[in-house]
Amino acid sequence: MGEPFDISYVFSFLPKLLGTLNTTLLIVACSLLAGIIVGFLVALPRLYKVPVLKTCSEIYISFFRGTPILIQLFLFYYGLPEILKLVHVDMTRTPVLVFVILTYGLHTGAYMSEMIRASVMAVDKGQVEAAYATGMTGFQAFTRIVLPQALGIAIPVFSNLVIALLKDTSLAFTLGVMEMTGKAQTLGSLTQHFIETYIALALIYLVISYTIEKLLLVAEHRLLRHEKRSTPEKKSFRVHKNWSYRRIIAEMGSGKGGAG
Amino acid sequence: MKLDPSFIWTAFLQILSAIPTTLYITVVSVSVGFLIGICVALIRIYRVPVLYPLAVGYVTFIRGTPMLTHLLLIYFGLPVLIDGLAAHFGWGFRSVSVPMIGFAYISFSITAGAYMSEVVRSGLLAVDRGQLEAAHSIGMTTPQALRRIVFPQALAASLPNLSNSVIGMLHGSTLAFTVSVVDINAKAQIVASTNWKFFEAYLAAALIFWGLTFLIERLTSLIEKRINLYNRGGVA
Numbered sequence: 001m002g003e004p005f006d007i008s009y010v011f012s013f014l015p016k017l018l019g020t021l022n023t024t025l026l027i028v029a030c031s032l033l034a035g036i037i038v039g040f041l042v043a044l045p046r047l048y049k050v051p052v053l054k055t056c057s058e059i060y061i062s063f064f065r066g067t068p069i070l071i072q073l074f075l076f077y078y079g080l081p082e083i084l085k086l087v088h089v090d091m092t093r094t095p096v097l098v099f100v101i102l103t104y105g106l107h108t109g110a111y112m113s114e115m116i117r118a119s120v121m122a123v124d125k126g127q128v129e130a131a132y133a134t135g136m137t138g139f140q141a142f143t144r145i146v147l148p149q150a151l152g153i154a155i156p157v158f159s160n161l162v163i164a165l166l167k168d169t170s171l172a173f174t175l176g177v178m179e180m181t182g183k184a185q186t187l188g189s190l191t192q193h194f195i196e197t198y199i200a201l202a203l204i205y206l207v208i209s210y211t212i213e214k215l216l217l218v219a220e221h222r223l224l225r226h227e228k229r230s231t232p233e234k235k236s237f238r239v240h241k242n243w244s245y246r247r248i249i250a251e252m253g254s255g256k257g258g259a260g
Numbered sequence: 261m262k263l264d265p266s267f268i269w270t271a272f273l274q275i276l277s278a279i280p281t282t283l284y285i286t287v288v289s290v291s292v293g294f295l296i297g298i299c300v301a302l303i304r305i306y307r308v309p310v311l312y313p314l315a316v317g318y319v320t321f322i323r324g325t326p327m328l329t330h331l332l333l334i335y336f337g338l339p340v341l342i343d344g345l346a347a348h349f350g351w352g353f354r355s356v357s358v359p360m361i362g363f364a365y366i367s368f369s370i371t372a373g374a375y376m377s378e379v380v381r382s383g384l385l386a387v388d389r390g391q392l393e394a395a396h397s398i399g400m401t402t403p404q405a406l407r408r409i410v411f412p413q414a415l416a417a418s419l420p421n422l423s424n425s426v427i428g429m430l431h432g433s434t435l436a437f438t439v440s441v442v443d444i445n446a447k448a449q450i451v452a453s454t455n456w457k458f459f460e461a462y463l464a465a466a467l468i469f470w471g472l473t474f475l476i477e478r479l480t481s482l483i484e485k486r487i488n489l490y491n492r493g494g495v496a
Contacts, residue, residue, distance in 0.1 A: 005340065066473035067466045068431035070445055075466055078458035082263055163324070170326035171435075181328060194336035202325040202333065209324040 009196035010203075013187055017200055020183040021208075027101055027169045027179065032162065034105025039112025046117055057113065064110035069103070069168050076103045077175050100172045104165060111161050119154035120146060152223035159216035163209045170205075180204060264457055271451045271464040278447035279468065281361070285433040285443060288365045290426050293372025300377035305384060315377070322374030327367075327432050334367035335439050364436040368429065375425050383418025384410070416487045423480035427473050444468055 042060060045053035064072065077099045081091040123146050131141035173182030184201040188194040302308075303315040322330065339355030346353055387410050395405035437446035444465050452461035 062474075063466075063470060066427075066470040068434040068445070068469055070431075070434040071448070071462055071466045071469060074448075074452075074458065075462040078452075078462060082459050086263070167326035170328045181326070188336075195333065195340065198329055198333045198336065202321070202329045205326060205329065206321060206324040210320070 005195060006193065007196070009191070009193045010200045013184075013193075013197050013200040014204070016187060017180050017183055017197075017204055020178055020180050021204070023097075023177065023179040024166070024169050027097070027104060027172060027177075028162070028166050030101045031104035031108055031165060034101065035108030035112045035161075035165075038105060038109025039116050042109060042113035043116040043120075046113070047120060061110045061113060064107050065114075069107050070171050070174065072107055073100065073103050073171060073175060076106075096175050096177055100175060100177055104168065107168070108161060108165055111164075115154050115157045115161065116150075119150040119157070122153050123149045148223065149226075152220065152227075155216055155220040155223060159213055159220075162212055162216070166209055166212065167205065264460055267455065267457050267460040268464050268467075271448070271455075271457070271461040272467065274451050275444055275447045275461070275464055275468060278442055278444045279472075281436075281441065282430070282433050282443040282472075285361070285364055285368060285436055285441070286426065286430045289368035289372045289429050289433070290376075292365075292369035293376045293425075293429070294380075296369065296373030297376025297378075297380045300373065301380035301384065304377070304381060319374045319377055322371055323378075327371050328435050328438065330371050331364065331367040331435055331438060334370070335363045338363065338366065360439050361436070361441050363439050364433070364441050368432065368436075371432070372425065372429050375428065379418050379421040379425055380414075382421065383414035386417035387413045412487070412490075416484070416490075419480060419484050419487065423476060427476055430472060430476070431469070 042057040044050075045057050077096070080099065080102075081094075084091050127145050127149065128141050131145045132138075136144065169179055170181040172179050173185060176182070178186075180201060184197045188197040191197075300315045300319065303311045304319075339358070342353070342355040342358070345351070346355075391409050391413065392402075392405055395409045396402070400408070433443055434445035436443045437449065440446070442450070448461045448465035451464075452458040455461070
């Protein structure tokens, strides 16, 4: 089983793995963008209860949340070209990365739509009514009143989703994409120092997910600053209020449990 | 390659035989993970001196890195550790005798432990402190109060998260194919490559996972209804 453990390899592997970081981040960024767009499109029929589309989006969400991402990756990679061949579209020259981003985008989209739906619904209906009472139009009420509050509620879930997506990208190596995990496996089998490579890999993932979490925590504090109470005697109330937000988030159940 | 819808059914039947492996991995990792999770959560809630930073570090590390790296680290690291210890203490036990699925069990349990500890912790924190005080005031001892008052409420509060974690571990078990365990995903790969019908085989696998997830969700909602009986509204 390989060479004896040598900690110096961990440090020499770090820069080599960081060289493929941009592929990982490219997958994360593109699928996140696709996921948000898909998420909005899928959440709207459910929020406004559009008859047929609502059922379609429910099936979509159920499928992508009900099957492992790995199966979805294979399904799209092997299935999409075959289906498109029926309508005479040739996909044999499409780079693998496109399939990977497509799958991750659709996968994240399902979770995003749940997040969007839950956070919009978590905003008190009275807020909208109050906005109407002051003479705002529906669009104004949504963009000025509902959206800012919903964003604040959604951020913790969003942060979890981004981190889950980052960790899910480690599966792209199964289709031969040279992202960090794929690179790590190559390095491991080249040098026979498997443990050191995977320690280096784990460290990089840890640092990135920690950074993302901290960044989004700052964003959350900024978006929820209207929740702040300046008077000290209301301090306990503030904790309680913040806690209730956390409860809502916990009950939304749109987070990804485990895995990734 | 041509689409062959009838092969989906053939593949479906062949993949069915791999369901037990997937379920074993899920059940073992969730139950061992739950035990680890309770310990870690209690350490974090009561801030046990030395163990507290260790627990925090464990949870941060596991939640910040992909499940695949845990599996690979255990798969390559554990044999070195076992063999080193065996050589040092003169055991007859060698890492070769650990079955492949053993690595999956160990690694996924460690992964599940960190996620479960968060589930347990948020569940316990969701119960109002006054509940414990009220139980004390009517003369219950702390273990009694925990068992009769706090735990049932904590369980009810954490059930959705628990179900998410179980589904997460079910889906995560597909990674076991990297250490050559034949679970549903690996079986689908075998069926796909022997018949050269990838799409149909993975579609069948996806359907099986979808069904399993659906079952878990249904089961949870049943338990949730049962467990939330006390919470039916009324005066409060």
